[in-house]
Amino acid sequence: MPRARPHSALLLALPFVFAACGGSSMPDPKDAVRAYAEAAARGDADAIYGMLSEKGQRSLSRDEVRRLVGQERKELADQAKALASPGVVVKARARVRYPDGEDATLELEGGTFRISAADALPAGARTPAQALEQLRRVLARRSYAGLLRVLSPSTRSAIENDLRSLVEGLEHPEGLEVEVAGDRATVQIPGGHEVKLRREAGVWHVEDFD
Incomplete structure (x- = not known):
């Protein structure tokens, strides 16, 4: 055109x-x-x-x-x-937004609307705005699986590798050396990870890890 x-x-x-x-x-x-x-x-x-x-x-x-x-x-x-030229291709797309803010995208194929993206399904963002919208939705749902879907393949792979390494390093937590300073503690995890903990009302919580 x-x-x-x-x-x-x-x-x-x-x-x-x-x-x-x-x-x-x-x-x-x-x-x-x-x-x-x-x-x-x-x-x-x-x-x-x-x-x-x-x-x-x-x-x-x-x-x-x-x-x-x-x-x-x-x-x-x-x-x-x-x-009006013969080479023009017309594509129809519908977007359904639900009361809770979630939505699904459908595309017309062969006279029938088919799902091209939905919150529970992998989605391919066609614009940066769509990618940001997907990120907002998965963060609002606290969906780890959804968050991984919206990340780039390289970032997703890096996060999964880090988490895998952390899981393996925590396989025997009783054998790890814990440095306690009052209500705070730091643990060095095999694989180069560090976990910081904090005690509140007598209960230890993970405060940060990398």
């Missing part, structure tokens, strides 16, 4: 409402693409505004869309031609 200038790129990037609503059959996303291409070719600002989602209409007023379309008629015409 030809490179779009900022204003027309903004129009194209905003979410559009599928042409059909209601009924038991799912609307074809190609219909929305085709309708947009036709509206862009005509320079029909009202039609383009009508296809914007509620979020899109909150971002741009009808008058703003008319002004942008008036400024970018040639660019929109080029986009319309590109969208």
Whole structure:
């Protein structure tokens, strides 16, 4: 597709409402693409505004869309031609957000939505923002397995190796030398690890380890 200038790129990037609503059959996303291409070719600002989602209409007023379309008629015409070319591939994606903040991403394949990412399944972030969102979710759930999934392979491998080494070093804790200083203690673990402990209300807790 030809490179779009900022204003027309903004129009194209905003979410559009599928042409059909209601009924038991799912609307074809190609219909929305085709309708947009036709509206862009005509320079029909009202039609383009009508296809914007509620979020899109909150971002741009009808008058703003008319002004942008008036400024970018040639660019929109080029986009319309590109969208109508045989090589265009239309992909539909749905995002389901649950009341607790978790969500799942689905992609349309062969007329059926299939899960591409869910909180309990490995997910591939397509943008840095998605990766950060995944990190927030797993931290909110205190999910160690989820945290490992969002880390890069090298970081995940390093953490797993460190934890494996720590587990092996703690195999016989009764044989380790513990340096106690009041309510604090330090233990050197085979493999180069160190564990710091602290006693509170007569109970020892692990305060830190590396």
